[in-house]
Amino acid sequence: MNPASPDDPAVDGFFLPQLTQEETAALEWEARAWGGVTLRMPVVRPDLVDRVAARLLENQRSYLADRPVMETVAALGRTADRWSNPDYPLRRQAEQLIPSITGYAPEMVRRGLKEYLKTFRQDRLLRFLAQDFDNPLVLDGFQPSRAGGRTRAYGPRLITQIFAGNVPGVPVWNLVCGLLVKSATLGKSASGEPLFPVLFARSIAEEDPQLAACLAIMHWPRGDTLIEDAAFNHSDAVTATGGSAAIDSIRRRLPSGMPFVPYGHKVSFAVVGREALALNRYADTARLVAFDASHYDQQGCLSPHCVFVERGGAVDPREFTAAVAAEMARFERSKPRARLTLEESAAIERIRSSYEFRSYDDDAVSLFSSDTGTSWTVVYEEAPARFEPSPLNRLLRIHPVDGMDDVERLAAPIRRHLQTVGIACPPQRLAEWADALGRCGADRICAVGQMPAPAPGWHHDGRGNLTALVRWTDLEGAAETALEQYDPEWTIPARQNPNPMGVQQ
DSSP states (O other): OEEOOTTOOSEEOOBOTTSOHHHHHTSOEEEEEETTEEEEEEOOOHHHHHHHHHHHHHHIIIIITTSOHHHHHHHHHHHHHHHTSTTOHHHHHHHHHHHHHHOOOHHHHHHHHHHHGGGGSHHHHHHHHHHHOSSGGGGTSOEEOTTSSEEEEEOOSEEEEEOOOSSTTHHHHHHHHHHHTTOEEEEEOOSSOOSHHHHHHHHHHHHOHHHHTTEEEEOOOTTOHHHHHHHHHHOSEEEEESOHHHHHHHHHHSOTTOOEEEEOOOEEEEEEOGGGGSTTTHHHHHHHHHHHHHGGGGOSTTSEEEEEEESSSSSOHHHHHHHHHHHHHHHHHHSOOOOOOHHHHHHHHHHHHHHHHHHTTOTTEEEEEOSSTTSOEEEEESSOSSOOOOOSSSEEEEEEESSHHHHHHHHGGGGGGEEEEEEEOOHHHHHHHHHHHHHHTOSEEEETTOTTSOOTTOOGGGSOTTTTTOEEEEEOHHHHHHHTTSOTTOOOOTTSOSOTTOOOO
16 A cells, blocks of 8 residues: 555555545545556545435435436436447446456456346336336335325435445445345445446546435445444445455444444355256256356356266266366356465365365265366266355255255255255246255346346345335325315314413413
């Protein structure tokens, strides 16, 4: 970490349109290196958070609170359209810098961002709203409710959002959710990838400066309680993505009654039915499974930790494992895995050594791995004692099963942490399997090959993305009936005591 001046040629790793040029120039600066990229960032202290939060609240009141939600949808849709252009300068900057920051293969970043940002096109945002609200206009004013009367949804004025950085682009989801419920966001960028949310916020500013004025993104040290407490004190709600320890720490420090939307540790797996092992199908199934396990190196919560393969197909589960391994190797050649820390590499080596030792005298275990390094690993293991989470970074376990009863038994310990299940089965078995996987605790069920890309409006962690942020105000129908006794000038009805509090006249 080195001191820097506002004139430093490093890339700006912050978004603070709430500050004037003079205020920005007066900040203390630092330059921090992520991979081969140097980012220029302000040194964040509680007084800076206080100033920015106060102005975010002003901007939310001026630009967002009374803005029709469909205007926000249209502006965000136009922003997403900008990113669909391969020559858009901010897209080109992201595709150039994010591989260096994260270590992910350039082609994986390019394709990943291209597909992910389609989620925020106008038509998909409309579906997103419709998923959470029968009538999205409840965000603009009181609307008729099924119970009679009227109801309205209010988002927080200001949300502190602590972003994840394991998969590029994910914080955009948080930013968009906040804007759709008319909330300003004070965002903490992630250590793993702090740049993309800044670039996306800049693209909103190009399209709609007033909307972007309701966003601020800074980076501060993880767990800095003085800074975070300042942010929490100004906010009406907090969201956070992280591990269990980080989530618990934040929850303990929130003011009493503060709404908190955590996105904590989750795991996913895949299930392959015997029909998907037909001679004319198994190779495609293996390719799709390998894609799910290799995309962004399993870093997302949507990536499979293991695959349960049903016995009885034309291809034996062990042969299918070999086919998956071959596809993992092919994926590595086109999109190499990101660099690992020594600890991450050592974790994979320990697991490899354990299974290799067992395979010497146990036919129920086989190890498939890259010829050099730890680029990919596929383990075949019959009758595992329990569900074993992967250390990630393209290490996949495959277990044969006799049916969904085995899957339910093995998945039972992770019921509270299960997120996505990818499946490969014929349509006539889908309903039965989906019921069983729902009992296992799955929040999302999709086809293999689609695990990293949820549909717009999916129930993240089993809840509505937008409804998790809002509070409801109900205007009861009986209130209007009761108030009809008053005349238009709101004089006190003659039959009531004109001085009900007994005040001396």
